[in-house]
Structure formats: structure tokens, C-alpha cells
Amino acid sequence: MLTEGLVVVHERLGEEAQRLMKLVLKGPIAKTAQAGQFVAVRVQDPTLASYDPLLRRPISLAEISPESDEITLLYRVVGKGTEILARARCGDRLSIMGPLGRGFSLPEDGELWLIAGGIGIFPLYPLAQRALAKGLSVRLFWGGDNQTFLESAGLSEWQALGIPIHLSTMDGSLGQKGLVTVQVLGLLWEFNGKVENSGQTMDGKLYVATCGPHKMMQAVTELCMNSGVPVEVSLEERMGCAVGACLGCVCTLKDEAGTLIHKKVCQDGPVFRGEEVVWDVSC
Amino acid sequence: MLTEGLVVVHERLGEEAQRLMKLVLKGPIAKTAQAGQFVAVRVQDPTLASYDPLLRRPISLAEISPESDEITLLYRVVGKGTEILARARCGDRLSIMGPLGRGFSLPEDGELWLIAGGIGIFPLYPLAQRALAKGLSVRLFWGGDNQTFLESAGLSEWQALGIPIHLSTMDGSLGQKGLVTVQVLGLLWEFNGKVENSGQTMDGKLYVATCGPHKMMQAVTELCMNSGVPVEVSLEERMGCAVGACLGCVCTLKDEAGTLIHKKVCQDGPVFRGEEVVWDVSC
Amino acid sequence: MCPVDSTTELAGITLRNPILTCSGTYGFGEEYTAYCPLEALGGITLKGITPLPRLGNPVPRLAETPAGLLNAVGLENPGLEEFLSSYLPKVRKLPTAVIANISGFSLEDYTQMARALRRDSGLAALEVNISCPNVKHGGMHFGTDPQSAEDVIAAVKAETDLPIIAKLSPNVTDIVEMARAVQRGGADAVSLINTLLGMSIDLDRQRPVLANTFGGLSGPAIRPVAVRMVWQVYQAIDLPIIGMGGITTWQDAVEFLLAGATAVSVGTGNFVNPQAPLEILKGIQGYCEKHGIASVRELVGLAHKS
Amino acid sequence: MCPVDSTTELAGITLRNPILTCSGTYGFGEEYTAYCPLEALGGITLKGITPLPRLGNPVPRLAETPAGLLNAVGLENPGLEEFLSSYLPKVRKLPTAVIANISGFSLEDYTQMARALRRDSGLAALEVNISCPNVKHGGMHFGTDPQSAEDVIAAVKAETDLPIIAKLSPNVTDIVEMARAVQRGGADAVSLINTLLGMSIDLDRQRPVLANTFGGLSGPAIRPVAVRMVWQVYQAIDLPIIGMGGITTWQDAVEFLLAGATAVSVGTGNFVNPQAPLEILKGIQGYCEKHGIASVRELVGLAHKS
């Protein structure tokens, strides 16, 4: 769907040096969007025939409010495209393609662990909301550079959900010092122990959804696979068309027969089952 | 000189459909600028590495206020560059090269006729101001499409100068219907008559400065040359460097020996003596 | 005033209008249907296929440049067999003219595909992409050597009764020589242009951005080169031209028509605005109305005449 | 940390830093002094001269395109004699290395100028622009035929003791072949790239925008093509390369250095930002500091190695 989103909120998120922005757009797509899906935003006024930057920018849905027809995009200003996007003002209209791709699946019951690295947290929030609404128990693991980042990127909103939260920072300024995967590993053991003690199988009980740096998601996937926990990962790749037409954004997966195949992050993903992803590829 | 101009006023000029804008910039260049000179404006925020549109846009100085360090640019939104420029807001900073080129000369005494076609009126206003300040008598001939255009493009400011004004419109909605040159011709005859009757030569008495469409300036130049009246014209050409380095903007002149030569509109002009301009060129 | 006649003819095919989409940017026809109804288009060109399936190049495959896009997809495609069994049955039912695009690394690659893709396939035409290296001849490119280009077109022509569109590479000293060569080979039309060879470097990694080092440059950046080639070929030979390279707005499309293109094709422009083809059609019609032109066919090559 | 060493060497000339300006975009050295002090530059390249004065093409000579600029100045210049009498005395006093640029329409054109421009002229080097048609040989371009390119460089080399920089046209099938040809001819360095041939059409007038129909495309749009050619030539031959084509920011310049350019030259970028050369120099130094690199010379070709 190609629509115009009316900018209703556009403001800095947290501390200035974090370069994070919150953009709320009014438009029809909130009605059909799933957590984990994304939109492709034309960063310039669509009436301007200016083609530098040329391509749309993919941004995840960080909040989906069908009642108010609003979607929220949270993004970091990293280059030309986001720099220009950050200049859009309330009342401007942005050209939006979406909702795009395949989002996270929502388990029927059991426990859902969300494991986020850095701004990989953003697409997980609507997933948490929907999982909680469905009555699942939700737990968050989130690693970032430091306390300022975590607080800027929406920690208080997460705390407001009332779920258990495990934080890690690289500098130890908040939560545990080090990688988020260390905490995940610890709790996974605990959980495994509990499951074993109760005599239940893990199957159908614990689910993991992760978004963050490639290496982190790879590590999380390995942990989960070792414990037999189903894990979904949200991949990132440079996009051209964002609808599956250009083959610019492929990732490598292994099909059931073990053959390497390509899938399109934009259309078949961005969310994939962790175990099918081939993490270290050169084809 | 390369400077940043702080946008202090940026607003529509007159009726919306005329697509005219008034832009006042604060910066040091007002101190040194002459009427008829121009600036080369980077239409985008200079901190953005976006190169479409690529080139700066030449815009004449429509008001020069050394006391307040302000220059005024009046422009029509005609394409991509001016479209983007029109989005600059108060408080923004624009990158400006200038003052550029050679402006109109200010006669020592006598009468100065300003002959404008359309938005060619803009660079003539500071000339009128300075001529009046010097005690010259100034008269304006101005042709435009219709009354709405003339009123939008600043007629009342001209009227406030208290000088004789002869208006023409193509549709007759204000002033005389038809080309401005018809009125010029009429008054030129009258003036010639007066001069002849008084036994004086015209030399050193009447000067003409004109800016507008090529064909109009050509006709004005012919009228003036026939009457021996010195005339200065302000040429327009597409510009690359705006400082004389690229030879993109040449016009063809005849030197004293009658040889065709090229001069640079950006550096040797935009103002030239009418009689040296070769109006119908193909080299 | 009567509505502008938008139909056009190209290599014996009648098109509803002169707006096509470029190979490799429009998938196999279904990806953009939510954005742009196919029945509004003159036709679509499918992703390039090869005899065998190809996984293509590793990622990153894309890099943005000023007003341009570098791509190094590496001809990822399902291969001829899978195309015939899984894709063709669907694409032949699409409500617009469908042009297949074939690529190869040897003469036999091309003839094998041409033999399988004939009029009874339901396709409207075959676009022959000759920009790949000829692995049997030391990597020399079909698309840069006139004799190889002529040979490959002649060989394809002999195997299929579909109209043949030769898609030329702009990475040559003399595009007119290449156009003459494919005309001699029997091409019914030429597509101008494929991408310009380019690259960019990642300053942090100090390595080429694209895994493949080089990529093809497309988008508005290359439009002036494409228009120039259309202009030159229009002056030199009589074949109809499909103009492409950076077309994003109707103004861009009219530029190509005036330069001598019979039809235009939108590639990278779809990524920017997935409704670009629709808006381009409307814009061309408006332009004709404004200039009192009754048929889009009258625009073709007009800038050479007036 | 010690300050970054910005000096570099090119074809036997020592340059204060690797930032030059492109022929035809920087006049004869005085036009930009109010914006960019010449003593901050590694050197400047003068507008191309020919044996006889030329008025060049009619206007319009310029047309803007997405992230690009088409120009058809047509080599307007005062001619050799006037250059020697009126310009050379001034330019030889400029506080930076000055490279003259010569163009011609026959071999004799080039040799005549080379004879007049020797070390005692005070110039640092001679850049030989071989992109013009050779009128004595039916308009065939020196810049697209390897043998002609080799011949013209050899002829120039024989007439002057100045270092020779061969400036290559990108409008060729194989840039490496052209680079090899000028190396055989005795070039001491190559400049890559001149403009891409392009055109645009005015929709209102339904005629080409440029009076000359065709023009040369420069600016950020062509950077990916230029970087690719620098990369290819760096891999193939040993001559130092002056990289140019769309350089506007320090990031662009570093891209060229990493691809293999020994020096970079700013052309159209000056029009956008007349202080671009200064900012580029500062940016390159900052990049070196950040990456712990002691000399800009170490950046040259780094992306091939790491």
C-alpha cells in the first residue's frame, strides 16, 4: 500500500547525542500492520523531484495504534536519508509504502522472551504489547552501550509494561556489564532446569524473538537451538524495491533438504526462523 | 565572499498564484554590495550532502541595507531549485556567494529611466534608491502580465518612492495595454523634443537602466541607441561557477574594433552597456 | 478535444501505451500489483533468466550513490526449467504485454532459451541482455564487441518466432556501432540502456561496498547518458528504441520520447515511487494535450525535427 | 600524535597536498582566490588551451541534471600565443603548483603547444586532454583509439621536458587499454576521468537544452563510474593516477584515494562549495588521524589491500 502519512509528532527521543527520533504518522496502515513489519519511507517531500538521496528508507513499526490510525517510527539519524527525514515537521506529509514484510509470529500461549541489542529494541515493543494482550508472559533482555542510551531509547515505556527486564550495558552503567547474551544464557539454564524439574518438554512453552546486531542474533540463535527453543530473528539488509522485485536484499537460508537458498528480507522477512538462517555466508 | 545568511524574513510576496517570494538574509555582504549585483545561493542546507539540485542559484539583490546588514532577495518559484529554497524557514542559514558581478553604474547627475519587464523590476529598486539619494531624477517604466502581477511584485513600494511611474500590462488591467517599450518610445520623443528645444545635447542628461526579457532589453537598447541615450542592460544566463572560472555563462559583445568577443555574465556583467551587446547570436 | 491516443507499436507488438518496466526491477510481475495495476501498463519486462538457476552474488548487492543506485545482483534467477514450469503459466495470464529477458555466458546459453520461448509461450517479445561476459571467449563481453553481439542476436532470431529486442550496454565507445551490429543480426528493436559500470568504497571498512566490487549504475544520475545514446541511435538506425535509464517522472519519459524512443521503461524509478508508471502515463497524456498532439506516437523523435 | 603528513609526489612533482582542481572549472587560477587560498592547494589545473583562440560553443552551454552538470563550453580559450604573453607571466607566480592543460584537433596542435610549454615556463606539468575529435582523421577521437592516444602522448613527450599527465576520456569500452596506451606513449601520470558524454532535452522548446546538443556530464552523478575506472587502472598499470569526477566532500576524495588515486582533483564541486578543496584537505587529515595513518600517501590504493 502506498499512502501519505501525516506527521503528527516528530521529536527527539532522549538525549541529543543519541541522535534518536520519534516520528508518529497518521494514516490507514495501522489497521493492518503486524509487529515486526516495516515501512519504506520516502525521506523527502514526495512532491519534490530531487533524487539525492534516491531510495526510500526501511524503518520498523515501533508502535501500531489501529484505534487512532497512527504508527510510530523510532529511528537513529545515521546518514543522509535519516538526516533529511529528521527535518520533516508536523503537518508535513511523507510517502510511505507498507506495512511490508512478514513480522513476528505470536505464540498461542507460553512465555515469550524478547532479546534486543541496541535500537533492535524498536520493533519488539508492539510484539510485547500484543503478546501481553493475549495473556502470554513476556520477558525482556536488552543490551546497549550505556545507561543514557537505554533511557533515551525508551526504557521507561518498557518498565511501564510491568514485565521482567534484564539490562546489560557495555560500560556497566546500567544493568549487567557486558553482552546481553550472557544474561540470556544464565536464564536459559535456569529455565531449562525448571522445565526439566517439572518434567515438561520445553516445546510450546518458551519462544524467543530477537532483533539487533547480526552477531548478537547469531549468538542468540545458537543458544536457543542448543536448548530447543524456537527463535525468530529480524534481519537487516540494504533494500532497493522493498517489495521483493529487485533481489537486492537477499539473505541465505538452509531449506529442509539442507540446500542453501536465498530469500528476500523485504518480502519473505525481515523476520525468519533463526535455525534456517545461514549466518556466515559468502554466496 | 562565501558567507552564511541567516533567514530573518521569508514570506510570500503578493498573490499566491504569482509564486513570488521575499527572502531577507542577515549577513555581512550588504556592506559592500552594489545595485545590479547578485548572489549565488545554495538552495539546500549547506550541511546536507545532497546534490540534487546541484548548482547554486543566481538571485539579484533586490534591497541592500548596510545599516542592518540585511539583503533582500525577491524571486519567483519556477523549478526545483527555487522550490526547495522556498522551504527555508526563519532561523535557517543559507550559504551565499556574493556580492557577485558588476552592477549598474550610478550617473553623476541628470535623469535616470528604469525600464523593467516582469520580475526584471527586482534589481532596479536598490538602483532607484541610490539614485534618489544622490539627487538624480528617476522615472520608472514597468510592464507586466496584469495588475495582480504588478501589485504582487512590489508596485506600492515603488509608488512610495514618489517618482513618475508608467505601467503597462499585456491585458490592460493596469496602466497602458501592451508592451512597455511603446510608452518608453513616446516619452523618449517628448524628452528629445525638450532637449532640442532647450538647445542642450542629451549627452550627460538621460540614462537608461533596463532589466527584463531579452527581447525587451534589445528593443530598449535600440530605442536608446537611436536617441543617443546611454543604456545599461542586465543579462541572464545559466551559471556554473558564478565567479568567471567555467565559461558557462558567456554573452557575445562587439568590441571597439567591431570584433565579436565573449564576456562572462557572472563576472563582467550581469550589467553591460547596451550598445556593446550582440543580441542575435549564434556563436 | 479527443482523448490522446496512447497506443503504440513496437517490433510488431501493439502496446496499450508506451510505458514498460525494466528487467530486474519488476520481478516476475506480481510484486508491484498492490501499487500499480498491470493493466495500466504497456507491458512489463521480467527479471533476466539464464539456462541454469543462479544464486547470484553475495550481499551487499546494492549501494546508493548521488541520484543513482549501484546493483550487483549477479543475475539471481530460478533458471529456464523452473521459469517454464512455475513462472510462465502465471505470467502469461498477466493483463499486460510480457517481455522475457534472457542472459547468457555463451551462444548456446542464449539459443537454448530462445528455443524454449516462442510465440506459443504467450510472451510478447524476447529481450536479449548482451551485457554479460562470454565465458567461452575469455570473458570478452557480448555487449561490447559488435561481431559477438550480431552473432548472438542472429542465433536467437533463428530459434524463436518472437520479436527480438536487443538490450545494449552503455559501456562502449560507440553505441551506434553496437546498434548497427544487432540490427544486422536481425533485432526487431533495441533497449537502451543497461547500467553503467561503477563502484563505491566503504570508508569505514576500506573495502568496496558491494561484495562483487563492481556494480551497475542506474537511476536519475545516468539519464543524460541514456538520452544521448537514444538520440544517437535514433539518428543512425531505423529500429524502434525502448528508452530507459533514470526515468522517474513523466518529464523524464517525454525527454526519451522526444529523443527518439518509441517506448520507455521504468526501472529504479519504481523503487522511488511505485506508482511512477501510472503518473508517467498521465503526465505524457497531459503533455500531448497541452501541445495539441493527438497521439503519443507523434512525440517520438520530435526533438530531432523541430 | 604527530600531524598527518599531507605531502605527496606525483610524476616527479612534490605537492604540498593531494588536492588539485580540475581543468575548465578553475579558470586561470585567480577566479576563486577570494574563496580558497591557492597556497592551501596541492595545485591547480588551468583551463584547456588550443593553439589558436577559440570562442567555443553558443549558449546555453550548461544544463543541470540530477546530481550532475552537462557542459558544452567548446574549449573557449585565448589560444597559445595570448596564453604565453598574458596568462603565463601571472600563473607562474601563483603560490601553488600549476598544471597547464592542452587540447588539440591534430597531432601538430599538441606538439606545437608542448614545444612552447617546457620546464622553464614555471609550470609544474602538462596535462594532455585527449578527448577531442581528431579532425585530420575523420573526427575519430584521440581519446577513444589506443594507438592515437599513444601517438599523441609520445609526440608531446618528445617536445617538452615537463612531466606529462594523460587525461583520459571515460567514454570508452576499456579504460585499462587506454591507460596502457598512454603509458606506452610515455605518460608520467594519468588523470581519470573527463566527462561522460550526455545530453538533455528542453520539453518546452522540444529541442536539446545545450546549443551544442551534446555535453560532458560531470559532478556527483558520475563518481561511481570514475571510482571504478581509477580502481581498474590502479590494478592494471603502475602510473600515478589523479582521480576526479564528482568530488565534493572529503569522503568522496578518500574514496578515490582508497581506490588508487595518488591525488584528487575537484571540478564541479567548486561550483557547489568554493571552499570544497579546503574542507576536503581537512577531512582527509581527520580521516588519517582517526585511522592512525601517518601520511596521506598511505591511503593510496588501500581498498585493494585490506
Ligand SMILES: Cc1cc2nc3c(=O)[nH]c(=O)nc-3n(C[C@H](O)[C@H](O)[C@H](O)COP(=O)(O)OP(=O)(O)OC[C@H]3O[C@@H](n4cnc5c(N)ncnc54)[C@H](O)[C@@H]3O)c2cc1C
Ligand atoms: C527491515 C529494516 C528495518 C529497519 N528499522 C529501523 C528502525 O526501526 N530504526 C532505525 O533507526 N533504523 C532501522 N533500519 C535501518 C535504517 O533503514 C537505516 O539506518 C537507514 O536506511 C540509513 O539511512 P541513511 O540515509 O540515514 O544512512 P546511509 O547514509 O544510507 O547509511 C548510513 C550507514 O548505514 C549503512 N546502511 C544503510 N542502510 C543500511 C541497511 N539497510 N542495512 C545495513 N546497513 C545500512 C550504510 O552503509 C552506512 O554505513 C531498518 C532497516 C531495515 C532493513
Ligand SMILES: Cc1cc2nc3c(=O)[nH]c(=O)nc-3n(C[C@H](O)[C@H](O)[C@H](O)COP(=O)(O)OP(=O)(O)OC[C@H]3O[C@@H](n4cnc5c(N)ncnc54)[C@H](O)[C@@H]3O)c2cc1C
Ligand atoms: C544574474 C541573475 C540574476 C537573477 N536574479 C533573479 C531574481 O532576482 N529573481 C528571480 O526570481 N530570478 C532571478 N534569476 C533567475 C533565477 O536564477 C532562476 O529562475 C533560477 O535559477 C531557477 O532555478 P530553479 O531550479 O527554480 O529552476 P530550474 O528548474 O533550474 O529552471 C526552471 C526554468 O528556468 C530556466 N532557467 C534556469 N536557470 C536559468 C538561467 N540562469 N537563465 C535562463 N533560464 C534559466 C530553465 O531552463 C527552466 O525552464 C536571475 C538569474 C541570473 C543569471
Ligand SMILES: Cc1cc2nc3c(=O)[nH]c(=O)nc-3n(C[C@H](O)[C@H](O)[C@H](O)COP(=O)(O)O)c2cc1C
Ligand atoms: C536491481 C537491478 C537489477 C537488474 N537486473 C537486470 C537484468 O536481470 N537484466 C537486464 O537486462 N537488466 C537488468 N537491470 C538493468 C535495468 O533493466 C535497466 O536497464 C537499468 O537499471 C536502467 O534503468 P533505470 O535507471 O530506470 O533503472 C537491472 C537493474 C537493477 C537496478
Ligand SMILES: Cc1cc2nc3c(=O)[nH]c(=O)nc-3n(C[C@H](O)[C@H](O)[C@H](O)COP(=O)(O)O)c2cc1C
Ligand atoms: C565547465 C567545465 C569545463 C571543462 N573544461 C575542461 C577542459 O578545458 N579540459 C579538460 O581536460 N577538462 C575539462 N573539463 C572536465 C573536468 O576537468 C573534469 O575532468 C570533469 O569535470 C570531472 O570532474 P568533476 O565531476 O569534479 O567536475 C571541464 C569540466 C567542466 C564542468
Ligand code: FES
Ligand atoms: S529490496 Fe528488492 S527484493 Fe528486497
Ligand code: FES
Ligand atoms: S558562471 Fe562560470 S564563468 Fe560565469
